[in-house]
Structure formats: C-alpha cells, structure tokens
Amino acid sequence: MASNKTKRPMLKYLSDSHIEQIHEGSLDILENTGIKVELEEGLEALDKAGAKVDHQTGRAKIPSELVARSLETLPRKFAYAARNPQKDCLMEPGGQLYSRTAGSPDFIIDIDTDEWRAVTVADVLEIYTVMDACDGISILTAAFAQEWPKLGRDILMLREMFDHTDKHIHLRTDTVETFPHMLEMAAIVAGGKEPLRERPIVSLLEGHVSPLRYIDVMVNALLLCGEYGIPLEVCCMPMAGSTGPVTMAGNLQLLNAEFLSGVVISQSAHPGAPLVYAPRPMLMDLRTGFSLAGSIDGEMAAVAGVQMAHFYNVPVSVHGQWSDSVLDDGQSILEHAYTALMGAFSGANILVGAGSLQETLSISLAQLVMDDEINKICFRALEGFAVDKERLGVDAIARVGPGGNFLADPHTVQFVRGERFTPELFYRGSVEGWVEGGRKTFRERAKDKARTILKEHKPNRLPEDIAKALDEYVSYAFESLEK
Amino acid sequence: MSNILEKMQEDLYNGRAEEVEAAAQKALDKGTPVQEILNEGLIAGMDVVGRDFRAGDLFIPEVLIAAKAMHAGLEVLRPLLAESGVPAQAKVVVGTVAGDLHDIGKNLVAMMLQGAGFEIVDLGTDVSPEKFVETVRAEGAELLGMSALLTTTMPSMKSTVEALTEAGLRDEVKVIIGGAPVTASFAEQIGADAYAADAAAAVDTARSLVA
C-alpha cells in the first residue's frame, strides 16, 4: 500500500553518467598515478593485497580489480554506539540523518565579551555541557584547551568528554603515540576491547594530505581503527585551486580517488573495517589563498560527494554548518542555514558542523545553540508530512463551508498537535512584545539559552569506578608518553 | 621606453614566459642596458600585476603565472646583472615549523615573494629551530618566514627566535610569521619582527622589512 508520508527530499547534481565518469577517472588515477604511502605497514598491506608497490619511494599503484574487491568488504550498516544505548546512531546508506559538532576548535568567541580568544579548560567543559544538553545534536566531537600540554591533550580531551556526555563521541587525535591510549580508554568505558568492537562508543575522523599523499598518522588511523573495529570517517579535503584541480568536477574526482585509496588500505589490512565517506571539498579563495568553508560551491560539491557515497553504498558524513565568518553573526547564520539544509537534503547520514566558525578553527556557545535549532529545522524538513484521507479533511471543509473558519472545528482539534515544528529561539510576536522583552536579537536569545543550559544542565557522569579506572589509565598514559 | 619593453610588460602580465624570455634576449641584442630591461620591463611589469592583484582584479594563480614569466626573463639577464654589479635579490628562508605539515599557505607566500623579486630558500615542512638557524647562517638570509597552522606548533616559532638570538644571528635577520591561528600580538609576544595575515600583506611587509 502506498505510504501516507511525503517523499524524502533528495538533492542531486550528478547524473548517472557523471557518476560513472568520476568513478572511471578515479580508477585511472589510482591505477596510473597511484598514491604515496608514508608508513611501511600500509605499504605491506597494499603489497599483499595486489597493489604495485615501490617500497623505496612509497609509491603504490592500485589496480581497479583491487578497488572493486575492497569496496565489496566494506560494511553497509553499523552503529555509532553511545554510552547510553538509547542515543545510538545507526549508520546505513540512505538511513536516518544525525548531526555532530565539528572537529577540534581551540579558539572561542567569548560569550560575554565577543572576544576571539584561546579555548581554556573551563571553556571545554562548558562546550561539552552545551553540546550534551542540545537534543538536536546527536554526536559530540572533540574540542581542545590551549592550556593542555601539547603531547597528550587529546587524551585529556577524551577524559573530559566521557564525563560530560553519554552520547557517541567522535575523536580527534594529534599523534601516532597518543591514539592507542585513547582506544584503551574507550575500551575501559565500554567494558573491554570486545564490547568496544560490538558497540563502538567512539569513532574517529582522519585525513590524508591532498593530493594523494598518505602520511603516517592517516595510515596508522586506518590500521588501528580496523584493528579495534572503530568507525573511521575518511576525510577527503582537496582544495580546488591549490591541492586539487580548480574545477568543481576535477576536485571532486580527486577527492573520490582519495576516498577509494583509503578504502583499499583499510580493507586490505582489515576486511570489514567500518568506514564512512567524508567528502569535504574545499576551495581556495582566489584573492587571499584562504580555504573557503561556507561557500555555496563547496556545499554543491559536497552534495555531489554524497552521491558518490551512495553509488558505493557506504555511510557518509557531509559538512552542514560550515562558515568562513569570524563571529557568530548574520554571515555565519546564513552560511550555516544553507549548508545545513543542502547537506540534509543530500541524503547523508551525518550532518557536521554545529557550533563552528572559520571552518572549524573556532567555536561559539551561541552558535552551538543556534545550530541546534538549525538541526531541528533540517530534521523537520526531512520528515515531511502525511497525506491521507483524514488529514485532507474534505468533510471538515464541507462542514465549515465558504466564509466560515476552522478555529474550533473537530478536524482542527484532532490535528492541532503533531503537524508542526515550533522553533525555540525565533521571536514571532508583536513589536510591543519585543520591546517589552528587552529588544533581544536572535543572537542575544541564543546566548541566554546557552547561559541557562550552563546553569541547569547536569550531564550523565561516568560511574565512579569507571572514572577512577580512567584516571589511573590517564596517569599511566602520561608516564609512558614521557619516556 | 622601447616597444620591446612595453610588449614585455604585457606578455609578463599575461604569463607568457617564452615571449618574455625571447624579448629579454632581443632587448639585450639591441644593446638595451641590462638595468633598463630589469627595471622598465620586468619589475615595472610585476608592479602592474601587484597593483591589479591588490585591487582584486587578478587572482592568485594568475599572479603566479606572471611571476614565472618574470623569472624566465630574469634568467636571461642574470649573468649580466652579476657582472654589472647590480645588487643581488634579498634572500628569504621559509618553512613550516616543527611538527606541522600544513604547507599550502607557506608555499603560496613563498611563490608570491619570489614573484616580488626575492630569492627563496624553502625548507619545506616540519622544520626544527636548529635547521632554520643553520640555514639562515649558511645562506646569509635577510629574512626568515615561518608558518604554523596548529596552536600546538606555534611555540616552535618562539623557540626559533630564541635559537637565532643564542646563535648571535638575531640582528642579521628579520623574522616574519604567519598562519591561520597566528596573530600580530603573538608575533610581538615572541619577539618576531612582523606578522602578515595573507600572501599580499606578506609581500608588502617583506619589502618594508628589507628596505
């Protein structure tokens, strides 16, 4: 029987033949130009799987047949599990949309002074608290305090995150030395390495260097995530005009070839390791050289990237709220609104970016709260509405007749709830009411909400014994880093 | 000004390296003084490029192509310039600091400086303070340009400035720094001479530092 639900809106730029051309071009790049791999274990895995590897130069050429084989072992469905299982996020191509915050800001717009300044430890705790409280945010991503030591700040970040949310935690790591410690910490919270594999309560995003260069950190991430069964978002961010072709299509093709090479390295070492396609096509600002995040062009390319992920039938994360603005102002709100809606309509699994500014260099609590609202608008837009006999209400219209009204009609009473989304931060009243309320702008209302959350919200802390075990592990990790 | 030099300026603006090279040779063959070809052909041409870039009419890749054309012409003149005692170009050592692999901004700044007539010694990425100091000394550089994109690697800029002081080189070389998280106040704090926010500002600042 036909569903009464409206269709999921799907934004598409590429035709089937475009997709085919980009796929073929990517295979050509991998087979003939190849990639550079800067970690011997990665080269070995590629060698064994059948790539043409030059161990001297680190160059690996990947035959199409190996790409096809690697794509076959990719899992189609897995969870971004959460400490609280009710907050699990299920990744499957074309499935539900979740949102996560953007990665590793270490500058913040001060909520009281609007100053752009370094993130402190106190800020980090506030950032996590607000992220945890916003129910339009499904997954939390790392933020760093600049006071933390350079080596091991990712370990301290994770310790605090575990204590400030029971949602899924998306990691950032800085070094090859610290990442194994972070995985051990996750195993402690999950109750062991096997339970962690069953229910990965953390995931990671890592990237190579465009064009086509796989540095040690990335290869290490591909291998270790595979070993632990931790989902990895393969971040592909060639920058049109500098590290990628200036054309939209050319940059996307390079990005796609890079994703495929990540798949091959990962699946050659650990068949079945969960990967998420993370297309982040960047553009160089042709006047300053800066990388552009909030551009319409970049979002169009990202949507096309999601189509490539659907072609390979893998889960995909898309940047949603991205902006180049240095302040949580009109520009950032506008950029976040259109990038988020386009990202949501792309059919991706994860919409990335809540709270971020200047791509992801800085963060703002007010922006986080505004983006929580934007996320909810996106979810609502995807949900659509129902079309059926009852809701069409021919009888009701007959009852009311020409010139009447629907205010207290039974049909209105029956459906008055559940047909609409009510935003929390929007002011929709009269001028007088607005003046009486203190003439608060959207931005000021967002700040108010963030302050209220900070006063009232109590994150679900770790059980005491686990917190203690984690602290002991952190001390041990720092001792071994010092050696 | 001769037609050759006028045409040379135009070719340079449009990034036609072969034409600029040929014109430089032709002008020399006709007996035009090398200094005149340099100043009225190449440098004057690049000045127009710089002006239009700043005005937002030219894009970075177009400036880089023009700079390549200028260098093609310069190669023809170089042996004669050395003979006629025209002072060599100021040398700039550039690199991304230890622990940092971001090099897009650094490369861009290096290319733009080269276009503006500086001689570049590019140390690449992940460059230690020792390596910077060693190279500044060995090359007799007038300028050191450091790039950092990570807050975790910015302290290495400070260490490098300190290492220059310890090596007794701090007064010989001007230090200019940049990168997304770097600020003018950070530059001041660590005792660098200057900060520039983007490639165009880097060129202007570098020029004023060696003037």
Ligand code: B12
């Ligand atoms: C592209 C990019 C990458 C690429 C780098 C590719 C390459 N070949 O360089 C890759 C994917 C490899 C990468 C890796 C990482 N990155 Co990165 N990256 C970026 C990104 C998106 C753009 C940087 C860029 O190239 N911009 C374009 C250039 C032209 O701009 P620019 O460098 O600022 O340069 C201009 C000016 O600053 C100035 N300038 C620059 N240098 C100099 C030097 C002098 C002397 C002067 C005068 C001027 C000057 O002039 C330039 C031209 O106008 C930024 C985001 C951002 N908003 O900056 C993050 C960013 C810098 N990366 C970041 C991080 C965390 C990382 C990783 C640690 C992530 C990880 N966990 O793997 C790794 C680190 C690897 C390492 N050890 O260095 C963070 C840094 C956070 C922080 N404040 O510390 C940022 C801000 C993004 C984020 N928040 O996550 N990254």
